[in-house]
Amino acid sequence: MKPSVETHNLTVIYDKKPAIWNIDFTLPTGKIIGIMGPNGSGKSTLLKAIMGIIEPNIGYSKVFDQDLEDVRNKVSYVPQRQSVDWDFPASVWDVVAMGRYATKGLFKRLTKEDHRMIEESLSKVNMTPFTNRQISQLSGGQQQRVFLARALAQNADLYLMDEPFVGVDAATEQAIITLLKSMRDAGKTLLVVHHDLLTAQDYFEHMVLLNSRLVAEGPTSEVFTKDILTETYGGTLTTLSKVANVLQEKDFPMRHK
Amino acid sequence: MIDFWIILTASLVATTTAILGCFLIMRKMAMIGDAISHAVLPGIVIAYYISHSRASLPILVGAAASGMVVTYLIQFFNQKVKLQQDASIGISYTFLFAIGIILISLFSGNVDLDQDCVLYGEIAYVPLDHMSIAGHYAGPRQVWILGSTLIIILTSVIIAYRKLVLTTFDPAFASAMGISVVLWQYYLMAGVSLTTVVSFESVGAVLVIAFLSGPAATAFLLTKDFKKMIYLAVGFGISASILGYYTAVWLAGSIAGAIATVIGLQFAIAFIYIQFVRKAHISQTLENKALTEV
Numbered sequence: 001m002k003p004s005v006e007t008h009n010l011t012v013i014y015d016k017k018p019a020i021w022n023i024d025f026t027l028p029t030g031k032i033i034g035i036m037g038p039n040g041s042g043k044s045t046l047l048k049a050i051m052g053i054i055e056p057n058i059g060y061s062k063v064f065d066q067d068l069e070d071v072r073n074k075v076s077y078v079p080q081r082q083s084v085d086w087d088f089p090a091s092v093w094d095v096v097a098m099g100r101y102a103t104k105g106l107f108k109r110l111t112k113e114d115h116r117m118i119e120e121s122l123s124k125v126n127m128t129p130f131t132n133r134q135i136s137q138l139s140g141g142q143q144q145r146v147f148l149a150r151a152l153a154q155n156a157d158l159y160l161m162d163e164p165f166v167g168v169d170a171a172t173e174q175a176i177i178t179l180l181k182s183m184r185d186a187g188k189t190l191l192v193v194h195h196d197l198l199t200a201q202d203y204f205e206h207m208v209l210l211n212s213r214l215v216a217e218g219p220t221s222e223v224f225t226k227d228i229l230t231e232t233y234g235g236t237l238t239t240l241s242k243v244a245n246v247l248q249e250k251d252f253p254m255r256h257k
Numbered sequence: 258m259i260d261f262w263i264i265l266t267a268s269l270v271a272t273t274t275a276i277l278g279c280f281l282i283m284r285k286m287a288m289i290g291d292a293i294s295h296a297v298l299p300g301i302v303i304a305y306y307i308s309h310s311r312a313s314l315p316i317l318v319g320a321a322a323s324g325m326v327v328t329y330l331i332q333f334f335n336q337k338v339k340l341q342q343d344a345s346i347g348i349s350y351t352f353l354f355a356i357g358i359i360l361i362s363l364f365s366g367n368v369d370l371d372q373d374c375v376l377y378g379e380i381a382y383v384p385l386d387h388m389s390i391a392g393h394y395a396g397p398r399q400v401w402i403l404g405s406t407l408i409i410i411l412t413s414v415i416i417a418y419r420k421l422v423l424t425t426f427d428p429a430f431a432s433a434m435g436i437s438v439v440l441w442q443y444y445l446m447a448g449v450s451l452t453t454v455v456s457f458e459s460v461g462a463v464l465v466i467a468f469l470s471g472p473a474a475t476a477f478l479l480t481k482d483f484k485k486m487i488y489l490a491v492g493f494g495i496s497a498s499i500l501g502y503y504t505a506v507w508l509a510g511s512i513a514g515a516i517a518t519v520i521g522l523q524f525a526i527a528f529i530y531i532q533f534v535r536k537a538h539i540s541q542t543l544e545n546k547a548l549t550e551v
Contacts (some may be wrong), residue, residue, distance in 0.1 A: 052435075089482055
């Protein structure tokens with residue numbers, strides 16, 4: 001099977017301090033893959049480096065065994081929700097439509113097929129009733145759904161999502177994970193930056209554990225262990241005690257109330 | 258006829274700047290017009306020094322060149338040095354403006370050049386400098402220059418509209434899609450540079466800045482649709498030109514000053530209006546809620 005994403009010695013340095021250091025991995029396709037690590041461990045930087053938004057200082061990455069430039073229309077990126085100004089005068093439809101025309105030339109118009117994809121994407125995230133709503137009037141969870149709809153409209157094979165579960169209500173979180181699973185079942189690969197250790201085991205089959213350098217990468221059952229998590233999260237006590245709790249309950253899968 | 262030419266001149270500037278202003282305020286760069294209109298000074302002085310004339314073209318080229326330099330500096334300080342946008346704008350344009358002043362003082366002994374004659378246009382004089390085609394009166398020269406600028410800017414914005422909106426709203430996503438955010442930033446800034454330079458020659462720097470930020474800000478208050486925001490901003494710009502001109506005639510005062518004042522008043526009225534609408538909306542909602550609860 002072709003790898004989805006591979007990185008070789010990927011290093012990004014901000015102000016002489018490495019944000020990510022010598023990251024080397026090869027990820028499988030068709031899985032929901034979590035990128036976990038403490039704050040400032042370079043999770044977002046890793047995604048941005050893979051997407052070419054940040055030029056790595058050393059190293060390179062490949063997507064589906066090719067340069068990103070050649071497979072750009074098969075890859076979709078979902079930025080952090082807070083990274084844009086939601087007061088921008090646009091409707092839900094306008095934002096989702098960006099997913100269709102982002103890779104079109106200057107003079108190409110949206111076709112019937114484009115319109116169908118936009119509508120279908122909106123209905124997959126249950127946002128159809130809000131199609132004409134101004135984006136400034138959306139809740140956090142709805143904003144996240146709009147971003148996901150925009151990504152769906154791109155009909156990519158690989159999705160890179162930066163913290164899609166931050167600041168959304170429990171119902172939206174469930175709706176999103178259900179959606180991600182159905183995308184996975186349709187053969188898509190999802191690379192998701194996440195920081196909640198409590199839900200990580202339920203959400204991801206495969207994990208990348210990051211603390212500027214790569215701590216571990218592999219199937220969740222192999223890498224989500226006390227030793228590796230301690231190494232990843234270092235001495236942050238509160239997090240560690242949470243980890244201990246999670247590990248104790250390991251044999252009893254977490255259920256959401 | 259003089260009335261007509263002055264209002265037309267102001268309206269042409271208003272239209273061009275309002276279109277660009279909508280993009281600028283959404284990029285939190287409204288003050289870039291202020292920066293460019295000052296930073297062009299060294300370019301103008303150097304162009305004058307080289308060409309030894311005050312003809313429009315060399316001056317325009319010099320001005321546009323230093324306009325791009327300040328754009329580059331702002332971009333550089335903001336992106337590479339990680340300085341805040343406003344600080345980047347402040348440090349870049351004051352530096353270039355200061356160089357311009359030093360250059361002027363160096364040459365001032367033997368050169369007929371001072372800031373007033375290059376920097377600050379006076380709209381009332383526009384009809385005096387007219388053109389003739391084949392011996393026929395063809396209107397003021399500035400109207401032709403500003404008209405061409407409007408056509409250039411309008412075409413450029415229409416062609417690149419989606420890229421400009423996308424890179425304004427979500428640069429990270431645009432960049433992930435392989436769209437060069439920096440390229441479109443320069444594309445927009447080249448437009449702002451050109452517009453600022455040709456406009457302040459005829460209407461003065463302060464009015465250009467007022468036109469770049471005011472109508473777009475007023476329109477932003479009133480609509481949540483970016484295209485409508487552009488149309489509204491153009492409408493506010495043109496109506497401010499007309500109202501401002503007649504206010505100035507009535508008060509026998511400065512035309513640019515009166516137009517800029519009307520722009521400010523438009524914003525104030527729009528602000529009060531939306532406060533009123535919001536209050537009405539809230540009390541309406543509360544009333545509906547009370548009714549359904551009963």
